[in-house]
Amino acid sequence: MSESANWDWKTKEKLLVDLNELQKKFIDIRELTPSDDGEKIAAVVQPEDKRFTTCVNGEVWDETFEKVWSLKFKPDNKLVSLVFRDFEWTVAVDHEMWEEKFDFIWNMQFTPDGRVAANVKKGDDYGVSVDGKTWENGFVEARDLIISPNGTKTASAVSTKRIKEGDIFGFQEGVWTVAVDGVTWDKTFVNVWGVTFSHDNQHLAAEVRLNLYDYTIAVDGKTWEETFGCVWEPVFKPGSYDVVAPIKTPQGWTLAMNGKPIWGNFIQIWNQKYSPDGKRIAAIVAPEYGKWTIAVDGSPWARSFSDAVLPPIFSPDSKRVAAAAKESKYPFHMQSALHNIPGNDRYTIAVDGTPWAEDFDMVWDPIFSPGSDKVLTKVEKNGRYFIAIDGRVGRRGFEALWNPVFSPDGEKLLIRCVEGGKYYRRVVPIGEI
Amino acid sequence: MAVAEKKMAVAEKKTEKAWGKIVDAGLDEGIKKLTPEKIEKVINKALAAMGGARLKTYVDTCIHCGLCSEACHHYLSNDRDPSFAPVAKVKQTMWPILKNKGRVTPEFIRRAAEIAYTECNLCKRCSMYCPFGIDMAYILLSVRRICHLLGVTPLYLQDTAHSHAVTMNQMWVKQDDWIDTVQWQEEEIRAEIKNPRIPIDKEGADIMYSVIGPEPKFQAQLMGQAAIIMNVAGINWTYPSFDGWDNSDMAMYSGDHEIMGRVKRAHFEAAFRLKAKKIVMGECGHAFRSIYDVGNRWLGLKMPPVPVIHAIQFYYELLREGRIKIAKKFKEPVTLHDPCNVIRGRGLGEMARYVTNAICEDFTEMQPNREYNFCCCAGGGVINCGPPWAKKRAISNRVKAEQMKETGAHIVITPCHNCHSGIEDIIKYYKLGMHTKFFSEILVEVMEIPEEFKVG
Numbered sequence: 081m082s083e084s085a086n087w088d089w090k091t092k093e094k095l096l097v098d099l100n101e102l103q104k105k106f107i108d109i110r111e112l113t114p115s116d117d118g119e120k121i122a123a124v125v126q127p128e129d130k131r132f133t134t135c136v137n138g139e140v141w142d143e144t145f146e147k148v149w150s151l152k153f154k155p156d157n158k159l160v161s162l163v164f165r166d167f168e169w170t171v172a173v174d175h176e177m178w179e180e181k182f183d184f185i186w187n188m189q190f191t192p193d194g195r196v197a198a199n200v201k202k203g204d205d206y207g208v209s210v211d212g213k214t215w216e217n218g219f220v221e222a223r224d225l226i227i228s229p230n231g232t233k234t235a236s237a238v239s240t241k242r243i244k245e246g247d248i249f250g251f252q253e254g255v256w257t258v259a260v261d262g263v264t265w266d267k268t269f270v271n272v273w274g275v276t277f278s279h280d281n282q283h284l285a286a287e288v289r290l291n292l293y294d295y296t297i298a299v300d301g302k303t304w305e306e307t308f309g310c311v312w313e314p315v316f317k318p319g320s321y322d323v324v325a326p327i328k329t330p331q332g333w334t335l336a337m338n339g340k341p342i343w344g345n346f347i348q349i350w351n352q353k354y355s356p357d358g359k360r361i362a363a364i365v366a367p368e369y370g371k372w373t374i375a376v377d378g379s380p381w382a383r384s385f386s387d388a389v390l391p392p393i394f395s396p397d398s399k400r401v402a403a404a405a406k407e408s409k410y411p412f413h414m415q416s417a418l419h420n421i422p423g424n425d426r427y428t429i430a431v432d433g434t435p436w437a438e439d440f441d442m443v444w445d446p447i448f449s450p451g452s453d454k455v456l457t458k459v460e461k462n463g464r465y466f467i468a469i470d471g472r473v474g475r476r477g478f479e480a481l482w483n484p485v486f487s488p489d490g491e492k493l494l495i496r497c498v499e500g501g502k503y504y505r506r507v508v509p510i511g512e513i
Numbered sequence: 514m515a516v517a518e519k520k521m522a523v524a525e526k527k528t529e530k531a532w533g534k535i536v537d538a539g540l541d542e543g544i545k546k547l548t549p550e551k552i553e554k555v556i557n558k559a560l561a562a563m564g565g566a567r568l569k570t571y572v573d574t575c576i577h578c579g580l581c582s583e584a585c586h587h588y589l590s591n592d593r594d595p596s597f598a599p600v601a602k603v604k605q606t607m608w609p610i611l612k613n614k615g616r617v618t619p620e621f622i623r624r625a626a627e628i629a630y631t632e633c634n635l636c637k638r639c640s641m642y643c644p645f646g647i648d649m650a651y652i653l654l655s656v657r658r659i660c661h662l663l664g665v666t667p668l669y670l671q672d673t674a675h676s677h678a679v680t681m682n683q684m685w686v687k688q689d690d691w692i693d694t695v696q697w698q699e700e701e702i703r704a705e706i707k708n709p710r711i712p713i714d715k716e717g718a719d720i721m722y723s724v725i726g727p728e729p730k731f732q733a734q735l736m737g738q739a740a741i742i743m744n745v746a747g748i749n750w751t752y753p754s755f756d757g758w759d760n761s762d763m764a765m766y767s768g769d770h771e772i773m774g775r776v777k778r779a780h781f782e783a784a785f786r787l788k789a790k791k792i793v794m795g796e797c798g799h800a801f802r803s804i805y806d807v808g809n810r811w812l813g814l815k816m817p818p819v820p821v822i823h824a825i826q827f828y829y830e831l832l833r834e835g836r837i838k839i840a841k842k843f844k845e846p847v848t849l850h851d852p853c854n855v856i857r858g859r860g861l862g863e864m865a866r867y868v869t870n871a872i873c874e875d876f877t878e879m880q881p882n883r884e885y886n887f888c889c890c891a892g893g894g895v896i897n898c899g900p901p902w903a904k905k906r907a908i909s910n911r912v913k914a915e916q917m918k919e920t921g922a923h924i925v926i927t928p929c930h931n932c933h934s935g936i937e938d939i940i941k942y943y944k945l946g947m948h949t950k951f952f953s954e955i956l957v958e959v960m961e962i963p964e965e966f967k968v969g
């Protein structure tokens with residue numbers, strides 16, 4: 081929000097790059113990526129056979145590489161990419177490269193203050209590097225990168241001991257744990273998944289498997305007293321150290337806080353999310369076999385969906401919940417790879433239990449307006465992309481469209497789109513969508 | 514001892530000679546930790562969790578007629594040894610478990626595990642011969658569930674389940690190795706087509722293509738071939754850079770339902786995260802079963818939440834619609850193996866024949882075929898039980914060897930990974946002088962490369 085306040089919300093339209101022209105200059109263009117403020121559009125381009133580089137608003141970087149991928153703009157509008165040449169990977173931030181080189185880099189993300197973090201591999205060591213500063217301790221393997229809310233800490237699920245493939249007994253002794261800034265928890269587990277930070281960056285929770293059968297949640301390495309048939313990813317309650325996770329009991333799935341059930345039973349529960357004020361919790365649930373919906377504070381919406389509901393999103397005022405939902409009418413065996421069956425595999429957005437009247441070939445995540453009164457998203461219809469607000473589809477369709485952004489006052493939308501092969505940045509009043 | 518049981522005991526001795534006593538630390542060490550009390554407790558808990566109605570119905574319905582025997586390749590290949598009859602496998606495992614209310618010995622569990630994991634491929638051929646359609650595979654999967662809960666699982670299969678648990682893939686492929694392999698394949702196929710592209714994390718692609726762990730691990734050329742097909746056919750597709758790219762699920766076969774569900778969830782969520790409309794999966798059979806039958810149901814999903822199209826159907830559609838054209842058909846004589854999970858299980862038999870005839874000149878059917886085809890004896894996780902069991906697996910599928918030999922084919926098309934490896938083993942063991950191939954291998958060899966993709 082604070083960043084978007086400084087963006088240009090006045091200029092109605094900027095044509096930034098004619099992609100048709102760009103296309104003529106290069107063998108190919110890939111990973112078209114606009115900056116958050118829409119002022120820049122970047123791509124990985126291939127100026128000559130087997131050489132790649134990046135291009136921002138039509139300006140090509142004169143360094144070339146054997147591989148370039150994972151293009152992302154940082155919030156400060158610097159372009160970050162992962163680049164490879166002469167058998168070494170590094171991170172390029174605009175035209176500056178990290179001095180440190182690696183055998184591989186992946187899961188690249190940004191801290192809120194704009195530093196670049198990624199999982200890295202060097203020699204036999206796996207870990208995390210932040211702005212080129214790599215964890216002192218390397219691990220046998222590191223999977224996933226989790227950044228604390230303020231960006232001061234990084235974590236990963238790590239393996240501490242090399243065991244041979246086929247050593248099932250060694251594995252079952254537990255060689256997995258969590259490392260925070262390279263320092264592991266005291267305890268190891270058979271498995272560790274779903275690592276998450278507390279809101280004050282001080283604590284970490286994760287799903288753990290103690291042996292092949294007993295699952296629970298560990299917080300800073302200390303497990304809940306109770307074990308379960310299965311668990312899914314935990315979350316911290318905002319402003320507290322309480323941890324909430326779905327657990328599987330003989331009666332079904334429920335949500336537990338610090339090991340104790342807090343909801344009734346469902347066929348399935350996952351992706352629980354707290355409201356911004358920390359007072360409400362919503363999750364994807366299956367109240368019955370093959371029926372999916374959102375439950376808020378344990379009460380499922382009356383309307384359910386046959387195929388899937390995607391993770392719930394709270395409004396900024398914590399009062400409303402929206403989620404993408406999907407339904408099918410026809411049996412699975414009628415599916416085709418190349419064609420869509422009319423009326424089948426339809427996506428829509430449901431807000432507080434009520435789906436929009438129209439459905440789509442695809443919907444992106446719902447976005448609430450700053451005032452919580454409107455919900456919009458990007459939708460796909462017949463191969464074109466539109467903005468839909470509160471169920472009403474925008475007049476204009478685009479060849480490509482990135483998530484629209486509300487102006488801080490909620491009156492306008494920033495639209496980053498491709499039309500007629502050209503990339504535009506547009507600012508459009510909500511009423512004109 | 515009843516006559517039938519005596520016969521079984523004799524038969525057991527006979528077959529033991531053929532492959533000897535098989536040592537498997539997963540089973541042998543596993544039973545050392547068991548006591549009759551522990552077994553009883555675990556079994557009763559497991560049966561209560563299973564609900565038991567389906568199991569009980571099957572067990573009570575069976576009239577012990579033995580009509581299922583002639584269906585089973587283990588039975589036929591082991592000289593009709595009665596202990597390999599489908600009903601006998603249940604008789605040696607689930608019946609005593611139920612009858613004795615879980616009061617069975619560790620040695621009993623060792624034998625039950627051996628039967629459930631290595632003498633039944635869960636192929637369901639016998640269900641077609643049973644007048645009641647009793648689902649033997651379900652019963653033997655339930656035995657496997659019990660064995661898993663008791664910690665008595667074949668070592669190699671258990672290791673695969675561990676790999677799934679850590680990596681969400683079957684072969685311990687690390688996150689960096691996966692991405693590296695995808696990028697490497699893009700470079701590799703530059704020799705085949707001009708300026709190929711393997712998109713990673715392309716949000717909103719029509720298709721997320723998924724493979725099984727062995728592909729990036731040691732058959733990366735199959736990923737390259739898939740990419741050639743995708744590029745030439747003009748498909749808007751992608752791979753995820755993150756976990757969930759593997760569609761396989763050996764935890765389904767080891768009896769570890771929790772890991773099976775976790776792996777399936779990762780797979781479906783990968784497609785949702787990429788906003789891909791469909792998943793097309795490579796040539797794998799059990800993966801298909803795990804997404805539309807077993808894994809999805811454990812999660813509470815009636816069907817996969819994203820349409821999943823098997824490669825056979827994908828190639829069928831591409832060829833039928835002219836998205837891929839054939840330059841010159843494959844000349845060598847071929848036959849086609851019908852993988853149980855996608856032919857008997859999913860009904861893709863006619864599409865498989867359409868593809869075979871479209872790309873091959875000289876195709877001879879195996880007899881019997883389509884849904885009546887014999888299993889490869891690798892499926893159901895049996896090949897994943899590893900080298901200790903390989904000889905037994907080959908001996909127990911003599912009928913497949915005979916079936917293939919009669920076709921006179923040089924190439925056996927096997928649109929499933931387990932079938933592919935398992936049949937190659939049988940070919941070697943019986944010295945049939947043939948080879949297996951995936952559809953994709955032949956397709957890439959015979960397809961027309963349009964002018965704009967021609968190299969040089």
Ligand code: SF4
Pocket residue numbers: 584585586587598599602632633634635636637638639640649650888
């Ligand atoms: S291998 Fe197939 S035919 Fe034999 S018992 Fe198992 S499911 Fe039945």
Ligand code: SF4
Pocket residue numbers: 574575576577578579580581582599600642643644645646647
């Ligand atoms: S054919 Fe059916 S009823 Fe007869 S023995 Fe086999 S499973 Fe039982």
